[in-house]
Amino acid sequence: MANLIKMDLRRLFHSPVFIISLSVVGVFNILLNVLFTIAGSFFLGGAGIFQGYDLCNAIIDPFYISLFILPMFISMVSFSYADIANGYIKNIAGQLHRKTDLIFSKFIVIGIHNLIFLFVGAATNVAGYLILSATGLIHITSDGQILAAIVTILLKWMLSMAICSILLFITMGIKNKNVASIVGVIFGTGALGLAYMGLNQGIKTIFHTESFDLGEFMPDTLINTVNVGANTAVINTVIVSVVCSVIFLALTYKVFGSRDVK
Numbered sequence: 685m686a687n688l689i690k691m692d693l694r695r696l697f698h699s700p701v702f703i704i705s706l707s708v709v710g711v712f713n714i715l716l717n718v719l720f721t722i723a724g725s726f727f728l729g730g731a732g733i734f735q736g737y738d739l740c741n742a743i744i745d746p747f748y749i750s751l752f753i754l755p756m757f758i759s760m761v762s763f764s765y766a767d768i769a770n771g772y773i774k775n776i777a778g779q780l781h782r783k784t785d786l787i788f789s790k791f792i793v794i795g796i797h798n799l800i801f802l803f804v805g806a807a808t809n810v811a812g813y814l815i816l817s818a819t820g821l822i823h824i825t826s827d828g829q830i831l832a833a834i835v836t837i838l839l840k841w842m843l844s845m846a847i848c849s850i851l852l853f854i855t856m857g858i859k860n861k862n863v864a865s866i867v868g869v870i871f872g873t874g875a876l877g878l879a880y881m882g883l884n885q886g887i888k889t890i891f892h893t894e895s896f897d898l899g900e901f902m903p904d905t906l907i908n909t910v911n912v913g914a915n916t917a918v919i920n921t922v923i924v925s926v927v928c929s930v931i932f933l934a935l936t937y938k939v940f941g942s943r944d945v946k
Contacts, residue, residue: 717812754872
């Protein structure tokens with residue numbers, strides 16, 4: 685298993701899609717922060733309105749924006765399907781005692797992949813605001829909840845793994861990269877939000893309740909709302925991420941293990 689993980693890591697770090705996607709996240713994160721703040725300062729009358737920007741928000745902010753989540757899912761789909769696309773998976777599986785080890789190796793490496801994306805997203809967002817702080821456009825403060833911000837990032841990572849377990853099922857279980865890419869785009873852009881609103885309205889009408897919100901139990905919504913500092917959706921995040929990951933990993937394990945590798 686260790687050699688399999690090392691091989692997958694090597695393939696990941698040499699993947700053009702991974703390198704390009706990560707670069708897009710880093711460069712655009714800095715540029716958009718700087719350009720939006722400068723534009724806001726110009727149109728809204730000066731830098732004073734940006735004083736006191738909190739460092740903790742700078743750490744977790746990029747993951748509210750689909751531009752930084754979407755490339756992560758696109759890269760993940762490309763990586764997990766690459767072995768199948770080039771037929772190399774048959775050679776690998778033939779050398780393993782259990783071909784299902786491929787599933788766990790992929791999932792572990794995807795976990796590292798997602799951590800890298802989240803780290804780069806947070807680091808470049810902070811870098812962007814440090815650049816702005818040096819120009820005097822903003823003044824960065826800290827409310828002392830750096831640890832809460834870091835834990836929030838880890839919870840977002842767990843949710844990203846839950847979503848990736850679904851994408852892994854589609855790429856390695858069903859073996860359909862196109863469908864996985866479409867689903868990744870849907871999750872990454874938050875497009876299911878409209879569907880959740882419709883289902884919420886239907887459930888409220890049928891059961892005569894006003895308190896139900898399907899988004900509170902869906903990983904793509906929770907990845908935008910979870911916040912340890914504000915104590916928002918923390919328990920739901922842990923439960924949903926664990927349950928979703930276990931279910932779809934088990935499905936992938938069963939489906940992949942029951943078929944011949946071609």
